[in-house]
Amino acid sequence: MTNLSRVLRILLWLVVSAAIIAAFILSVRVTQPDFIKLVVAAPKARQILPQLFSPELFVRQAITSTMSLAFPIPCGSAEVGQPAESGPRLLAQPPCASAGETFRLRGENFPPNAGIKLSWRLPDQRALSIKRIATDGNGVFELEIQARPIAATKDGKPSSLEVETSLPEGALRPSPTLTEVVNAMFVTVFMALLATTFGTIIAIPLSFLAARNITYRGVLGKTVYFITRSFLNIIRSYEPLVMATIFALIVGFGNPFAGVLALVIVTTASLGKMFSESVESIDPGPIEAITATGANRAQVILYGVVPQIIPDFLSFTIYHWDINVRISTIIGFVGGGGIGYFLSQAINAFQYSKAGAALLAIILVVWALDFLSAEARKRLT
Amino acid sequence: MxxxxxxxxxxxxxxxxxxxxxxxxxxxxxxxxxxxxxxxxxxxxxxxxxxxxxxxxxxxxxxxxxxxxxxxxxxxxxxxIGMVFQQFNLVKRSKVITNVLSGRLGYANPWASLLGIWSHEDRQRAMQALERVGIADKANNRADALSGGQQQRVGIARALMQEPRxxxxxxxxxxxxxxxxxxxxxxxxxxxxxxxxxxxxxxxxxxxxxxxxxxxxxxxxxxxxxxxxxxxxxxxxxxxxxxxxxxxxxxxxxxxx
Incomplete structure (x- = not known):
């Protein structure tokens, strides 16, 4: 007998191990992890990551100055531009060219290490951007430029080469990105606050109906108990992301209201469940004692149950606000509004520096709320 | 009988x-x-x-x-019918006076009591009940801050509020x-x-x-x-x-x- 059970146990052990190994093989096949790709794609990552990690939060006001040099294409179609006598000056070598030829442009006496935007100013005053470069330590730059046919002289008016120097100066100011991020973050935090508030208000009565020790008596009570429980369980099984997508379809993408609606439902479901468990775990003694005084049901709940559950309820609510901020950063991605929506738009527009600012804001706010909610909950018990 | x-x-x-x-x-x-x-x-x-x-x-x-x-x-x-329990059955987080007043719920106006409003007579009665069991000075303490014997006396004071027969x-x-x-x-x-x-x-x-x-x-x-x-x-x-x-x-x- 013992031998048989021993054999059975070994057999069971083998079957379980085989099942676990099979599950791992299957999961590798399905997810196709490709570590080589991770290495091969490094240049791509090198392009994105620096931008992501250098969010543009503050900018200096820049003083820009422009200087230009007429450049006839082809030669003789207009007068060549003359370099300035002193100060910053531009020299073209040769000073004119035929379409398609290349020439060298040299700038001297510019501010050292300054950013320069180089462009064609076409005869019709349109600008055609060429390149962004920077001057060296001596304020000099030199590069080769192709004389583009589009820059050809027209009606005796030549195109000019235009150099725009911008020098950062003055105090640091919050960048437009930072302002946008802060605004979007406020939207997210308030979304979470509103959703938590409404979710809590709905969850409180539901939690009493779903608490065995309060509702579960008589046929009516048992029916209400099971319906409420099932309702909470069913809506809990829907992911906030799915719900936010549906609501975004209804009220519009990027509308924070979609996110709020999704979060209210998620909050109701999960707080309803947590609250009801808290109600179920209270000390039944005071309920018994207050019932014995001849109090009615509402009085028993208010004097015997409520004081016992207030710390739990507050603590769960604060905790859920914290969770909601975290979720709402994500549901923004599917059109729920707030910082998540901002982030998804920045990524879609390849503005990784903006995306980096959004990520930084999310990390900071989530960390801060996590800390605050932990502190607040510590004080409650 | x-x-x-x-x-x-x-x-x-x-x-x-x-x-x-x-x-x-x-x-x-x-x-x-x-x-x-x-x-x-x-x-x-x-x-x-x-x-x-x-x-x-x-x-x-x-x-x-x-x-x-x-x-x-x-x-x-x-x-x-007043009731006193082995485990006192006080609401531990509530104040002593609130626990005593809850003994009066059967007499109080249901709506006022749900808002936590008690008549002057009820409050006086509660203080008298606490005086009778010798812990009037603990009225504003939290119930769980009291010793076991004191908690049971709160339990008796709560029963007294019912003017029980x-x-x-x-x-x-x-x-x-x-x-x-x-x-x-x-x-x-x-x-x-x-x-x-x-x-x-x-x-x-x-x-x-x-x-x-x-x-x-x-x-x-x-x-x-x-x-x-x-x-x-x-x-x-x-x-x-x-x-x-x-x-x-x-x-x-x-x-x-």
Whole structure:
């Protein structure tokens, strides 16, 4: 007998191990992890990551100055531009060219290490951007430029080469990105606050109906108990992301209201469940004692149950606000509004520096709320 | 006068907690219910104010059939029956005064009480109740900041708020240090002697029974095995109630006159 059970146990052990190994093989096949790709794609990552990690939060006001040099294409179609006598000056070598030829442009006496935007100013005053470069330590730059046919002289008016120097100066100011991020973050935090508030208000009565020790008596009570429980369980099984997508379809993408609606439902479901468990775990003694005084049901709940559950309820609510901020950063991605929506738009527009600012804001706010909610909950018990 | 007639309680699990128990309690008595743990003492007391629904049998109180009362009538009956519990059953996080006031819920305006509004008379009554049990200075403390003996006195003050004609005390001193037993029971005795409140109290220790009971009912496995005066409980009766292996233990070494 013992031998048989021993054999059975070994057999069971083998079957379980085989099942676990099979599950791992299957999961590798399905997810196709490709570590080589991770290495091969490094240049791509090198392009994105620096931008992501250098969010543009503050900018200096820049003083820009422009200087230009007429450049006839082809030669003789207009007068060549003359370099300035002193100060910053531009020299073209040769000073004119035929379409398609290349020439060298040299700038001297510019501010050292300054950013320069180089462009064609076409005869019709349109600008055609060429390149962004920077001057060296001596304020000099030199590069080769192709004389583009589009820059050809027209009606005796030549195109000019235009150099725009911008020098950062003055105090640091919050960048437009930072302002946008802060605004979007406020939207997210308030979304979470509103959703938590409404979710809590709905969850409180539901939690009493779903608490065995309060509702579960008589046929009516048992029916209400099971319906409420099932309702909470069913809506809990829907992911906030799915719900936010549906609501975004209804009220519009990027509308924070979609996110709020999704979060209210998620909050109701999960707080309803947590609250009801808290109600179920209270000390039944005071309920018994207050019932014995001849109090009615509402009085028993208010004097015997409520004081016992207030710390739990507050603590769960604060905790859920914290969770909601975290979720709402994500549901923004599917059109729920707030910082998540901002982030998804920045990524879609390849503005990784903006995306980096959004990520930084999310990390900071989530960390801060996590800390605050932990502190607040510590004080409650 | 309280008449218990053929009271039987069978729990849904099939446990028979009380089997055909009948006895009478005259007004002004201090009736003590004794028996081992699980003998049905708590069930009996809770059947009287129907915190537990009896399976069969009747409980008559001055010709009012408690067992037949509807919800509204039951609340009016309950508010005249104070109850004191082994575990005090205070709301630990609430203030002492709030716990005491909750004893008045059966009389208070339901809407005002739900808003936490109490009349001046009720507040005064609560302070008087606390003074009577000697802890008026603790009124604004949280209930769980008090010692066990003090918490039980809050429990008595809460019962006093009901202006009860009957007090049910379920092992009121079993969770307390034995030396505190008399201090609590003396409050109940004073209520019984000076205010004429009928007391039905379950107790463990025989010396306490001899000291406080005017009459005794003993339960064993849900069956009434003895009813009579405390002095009638001799060794033979004691073995009958508590079983052959039982030895008498004294609650306290303090000698009481």
């Amino acid at each position: 309280l008449r218990i007639e053929n009271l039987t309680k069978v729990y849904p699990t099939g446990t028979v907690a009380l089997k055909d128990v009948s006895f009478q309690v005259e007004d002004g008595e201090f009736l003590v219910v004794i028996g081992l743990s699980g003998s049905g003492k708590s069930t009996l007391l809770r059947c009287i104010n129907r915190l537990i629904e009896p399976t069969s049998g009747r409980i008559l109180w001055d010709d009012i059939d408690i067992t037949a009362a509807n919800a509204q009538q039951l609340r009016l009956i309950r508010r005249q 009957l007090i049910l005390a379920d092992e009121p001193v079993a969770s307390l240090d034995p030396v505190l037993a008399h201090s609590i029971l003396q409050y109940l005795e004073a209520l019984n002697r000076t205010d004429g409140v009928t007391v039905i109290c379950s107790l463990h220790f025989l010396d306490l029974v001899h000291r406080y009971a005017t009459r005794v009912v003993a339960l064993k496995d849900g069956v009434k095995v003895f009813e009579g005066l405390p002095k009638e409980i001799d060794r033979a009766r004691f073995k009958e109630i508590y079983g052959e292996e039982a030895e008498e233990v004294r609650a306290t070494a303090v000698e009481v006159g």
